[in-house]
Amino acid sequence: MLCAPTGKAAKRIEEATGREASTIHRLLGFNGKTYARDSQNPISADVVVVDECFDHNQCVLTEYGWDYIGRVVNQRKDVRVWSRDPETGLLQLRPIIRWLKHPAPDRLLKITAGRSRSTRHARVIRCTPDHKILTPYGYRRASDLRIGEEIVVRGHRFTPEQRSILVGSLLGDAGLYRGEARSSPQVVLVHGEKQSDYLDFKRKAFGTLAGKVRASKSGYSGDDVLHMSLAVNDETYDISKEMVLNGKHPSGRRRWSPTNRFLEMVDELALAIWYFDNGSSGERTLKDGTKRYSATLHTQRFSKADLYRIAEFLNIRFGLSPSVRPDSRGYWILVFNTEETEKLFDIIRPYTPACMSRKIDTDGRYSYQPSVEQDTCVARIQEIEQCEPSQAHVYDIEVADFHNYVAGNIIVSNCSMIDVPLAWHLFQAIDLDRTSVVLVGDHNQLPPVGPGNILRDLIDSKVLPTTILDDIVRQAGILKENSMAILKGEVPKTPQRDTSLRGAWYVCDQHTDADRVQRFVLDLFEHTLSEKLGFDILRDVQVLTPTHKGPLGTVELNTKLQRLIQRKLWNHDVPPAQPGKRPKLLINDKVIQTRNNYDLGVMNGAMGIVRSVSVDGSLTIEFEDKMVHIEAGSPHRGDIQLAYALTIHKSQGSEFPCSVVIAHKSHSFMHHRNLLYTGVTRASRTAIIVGDHWGIANCAKRVQVDARKTFLSLLLAGGT
Structure with missing residues (x-):
């Protein structure tokens, strides 16, 4: 049998082993008051079928x-x-x-x-x-x-870069073919023979998703062109639904209207690809020899009304103000004056491949090739x-x-989270004559919230066979090395790296004031975590902090992050919470269950997303394995809290792609090495430590976890 102290830890065991796992409370038949399993009714673990x-x-x-x-x-x-x-x-x-x-x-x-x-x-x-x-x-x-x-x-999914190149190409010269004769939408990238190096840039960017480059005739001009199809995946279907057919342009090209969701996918790279596909610029040399440019986006695919929508989007998203004008043939285009052209070029210049340098008069060096093809x-x-x-x-x-074959053994993950009462009930329910017990955990993490320090005491007693697992599998590379360095009292600085690539380790210690650090954390969510690092700020990123109170505590951070994320992702302005009252839960809020609820079947630490909020205040929450409905006024409502920011203690047993760990001098009374170590080891891809220089260094230097006053190791060593 497999079990763990928390539901999230049990889920991770299931993913690693392919075998069913439960919480220790469920294994012991705990109903909220009593345990069904004890010395008179021990756990039966002879055979697992x-x-x-x-x-x-x-x-x-x-x-x-x-x-x-x-x-x-x-x-x-x-x-x-x-x-x-x-x-x-x-x-x-x-x-x-x-x-x-x-x-x-x-x-x-x-x-x-x-x-x-x-x-x-x-x-x-x-x-x-x-x-x-x-x-x-x-x-x-x-x-x-x-x-x-x-x-x-x-199967394959687009990387963020591939998705941006695809979106920019669809705005530009790419074709999307669909219809009754096709069972799936097909994207075809088309460029003239003189742009073969540009098509090759896209071929490398799409990697295994790119088909062969073939020669053909243009369906509009009859010129020789090169075309390349992309493999269809589920995202192709999703993107095609955001392209609404809208008749034909007088030139013969199919017209389509981008939905608002499609426009939301247009980022700086997509804008650059669109310009390189369909853009041109006029050059004017002034008396002093300086050059001025005016850019044009040729947009025959879109109606005049759609172009006004697109121009408004470019203004909101990038601060650009193009004009919608007819060209010499009466076709509607987007025109940028000299000032707006400079702004446009500043945006797309970092994404210019060498083969397109001539279009904006720059030394283009951008290239993309997926390093690992999932x-x-x-x-x-x-x-x-x-x-x-x-x-x-x-x-x-x-x-x-x-897969692990399990018979007559109980494997417990993250046993550093087991306190004395829970351990007592567990061993009471085990017949040691027929069942072996293997405890698996990290003694360098925080001790349990309850009394005792079970795992560390068992190791210190030296009366039990002990094996140290020194290979961290959750983390690798610089993230693994730097996490281990914290156990030596060191916090390595942010390593030198290619700024176009997502790093695994960041230390941000430039601010000393707690309010400034809070603003820095909010700026990460506003401008950096998704835009530059490619994380989903709702599902991938978790803020971890030592305490609930203060500008860097969970209460204030959750309130501010709720307002920021609701506005950024769903354009919903959240009114400020009343002083002394918890903010209202809203649709799409990230939440956490704060105690075991056997009526609902949701355990302490389970995280979920609010899927609906009724007028009367009742909630429907999607936890990891079930949908739960909570009536308005129910006492269960008090166990649900916002989870954009969690305490480091509450995060034990969990894992997140990106952890933002706060270590500031205002929390120095709680600082110790294992606190910081536990926070950064929650990250599987990127750890970001935020705070002041003294606070971060102090947190790594202080050794306090051993200070718990327990007698278990002495009793075991004495043969008790």
């Missing part, structure tokens, strides 16, 4: 291509299959170590995900209801999934239906490195 199988004709991807899982099992084929590395998201070949066959149930579930219906790319499985399917939030039973939910599939992505479930098995048996395989 998992009924998780596929239909005989379900295809699995082997090193030699697709094969029926039934045939692989019946013939016990010694082949390797492709498996997803949970750390990198990449597919790797791993050997099969078990072949499993069971009698088929009466009904299977057929789950279809993604948009493709082609034989090669369709995502369809037929499995037993208990089979676990990987989602972005861990493994879930097939029977628990619903239409519209996301699962992890084989071959798994996320797709939404389109259909779920029952089906009959094709044969009398169902089948499963176990793959090396991604």
Whole structure:
């Protein structure tokens, strides 16, 4: 059996092992008051039977291509299959170590995900209801999934740079072909023969998504052109829905109207690509030899009304003020005067490839080529239906490195979070004559909020076999090295790096005043985390701070971040909260459950998103594995709090792509090395430490976690 102190830790175990895990409270049958499991009713863990199988004709991807899982099992084929590395998201070949066959149930579930219906790319499985399917939030039973939910599939997604280049190309010379004759929308990049180097720049940028470059004739002018198709993925469908067909231009080109959502995808790189596709500039030399330019965007694809919308968007998003004018043929275009042209060029200059330097008279050096081509992505479930098995048996395989075989053992993750009362109840419910216990945790993290320091005391007693795991798998590279340096009292500075790439480690200690540090954190969310680092500020980024109070505490940060994020992502202006009162929860707010709620089935530390707020104040919240409705006036409402900022203690057992960790002198009474270490090790990609120089250094130097007054290690060493 697998269990963990918190629900989030249990989810991470499931994702790492592919096996079901529960919280310790659930394993012990805790109902909020009493424990069902104790010395008189111990946990039974002799055998774990998992009924998780596929239909005989379900295809699995082997090193030699697709094969029926039934045939692989019946013939016990010694082949390797492709498996997803949970750390990198990449597919790797791993050997099969078990072949499993069971009698088929009466009904299977057929789950279809993604948009493709082609034989090669369709995502369809037929499995037993208990089979676990990987989602972005861990493994879930097939029977628990619903239409519209996301699962992890084989396939590709656009990187942020690829998406921007695609959006700019669609505004420019690219074509999107769709219709009744096509089962999927097809993007084709088209450029003249003289722009072959520009098309090659795009080919490299799209990597494995790019098709072959072919020569053809233009459908409008009859000139020789080069074209390149892009592989279709789910995002192609999503983007195509934001391009509304709007008749034809007199030139013969198809017209379409961009939705507001499409325009939101236009960033600096997309604007640059649009200009390089469809822009031109006139040059004028002044008496003193300086040059002045006036730029034009040729926009035959859009109506006059759409051009006014686009001009308004460019003004709001980039501060540009182009004019909508007719050209010599009467076609409507966007014109930039000399001043506006300089502003436009300043924006797009950093994204100029060498082959387009002539268009804005600069030494273009921009290039993009994906360093790692992800071959798994996320797709939404389109259909779920029952089906009959094709044969009398169902089948499963176990793959090396991604599954653990568990019998008679209890594996507990993050045991540094177990306090004395919970540990007592756990060991009371274990029959040590038949069940082994393996405790897994990080003794360098914070001790539990409750009494005791169980894991550290057990290690210090030296009476139990202990193995130190010194390889951090959540983190790698500079993030891993710098996290370990904190345990030595050191906080490495921000490393020198290519500013066009996202870094893994940032230390921002230039401000001493707490209010200035707060403004800096807000500016990160406003201008940097998504725009420059490519993070989803709602789902990827977590602010971690030592305390609840003050300008850098969770209460004030949550209030200000709620207003900022609601305005930035959903254009919703949140009125200031009344003094002394908690802010109202709004749709799309990130929230956290603050205590175990056995009535709702939601555990302490579970994080979710508010999906609806009724007029009467009732809420619907989507937690990681379920939708929960809370009536207005319910006492359960008091256990839900905003979660844009959390205390570092509350974040234990969790993991985030980006952690913004606050270490400021105003919290010096709480500072110690393990606090900072716990904060930065919550990050899997990027850690950002924010504070003042003294506060950050003081936090790393102070060693306080050992100061808890406990006797467990002495009692164990004495044989008690």
